[in-house]
Amino acid sequence: MSEKPSRSRRKPGVTMRARQFRSAGNQAEALLWTELKARRLNGFKFVRQFPVGPYFADFxxxxxxxxxxxxxSQHAGSAHDERRDAFLNAAGYSVLRFWSVDMLRDRQEVLASIVEALEGRLAENTDAPDMNYKMAFRRGRGRP
Structure with a gap:
């Protein structure tokens, strides 16, 4: 009996790797996912550990x-993250980074910043001690 060819457009193993990332998440990621899933944050739909090119987006x-x-903290000053952000920006994605500890300590501030980015109110790149935002060409709901 022969196997049916896969109808997936993804490379073999990518879905399994994403599932492994989801199950290996930390407390901060679990807390943020609780706030983002099922369109809970202003009606925006998020997916978790989603493949974008050779990388996986947390959310x-x-x-x-x-x-x-x-x-x-292992990501502080990471050249890998810089390359990753550049790739994601080139693919048209804006990238918003927070420290995990900030999600645990200041959840409402993190969520407010995410909403600002989603609605296009973060208008420029930001590099602050508690947040890093690299804007792509397009942002928000269809806004240029």
Missing amino acids: LCREAKLVVELDG
């Missing part, structure tokens, strides 16, 4: 082309 809103990343 992705396809409609707004926004990637939200929660990072631990």
Whole structure:
């Protein structure tokens, strides 16, 4: 008996790897996912550990082309993250990064910043101690 060819457009193994990332998440990611799933944040739909090229976005809103990343201290000054952000920006995604500890301590501020990015109210790149935002060409709900 022969196997049916896959109808998926994804490379073999990508879905399994995304599932592994989702199950290996940390407390901060679990808390943020609780706030983002099922369109709970202003009606925007997010997916978790979604493949974009060779990378996986922690959280992705396809409609707004926004990637939200929660990072631990091992990401401080990461050249890999810089390359990753450049790739995502070139693909048309804005990238919003927070420290995981900020999600645990200041959840409402993190969520407010995400809403600002989703609605196009973050109008320029930001590099602050608690947040990093790299805007792509397009942002928000269809706004240039």
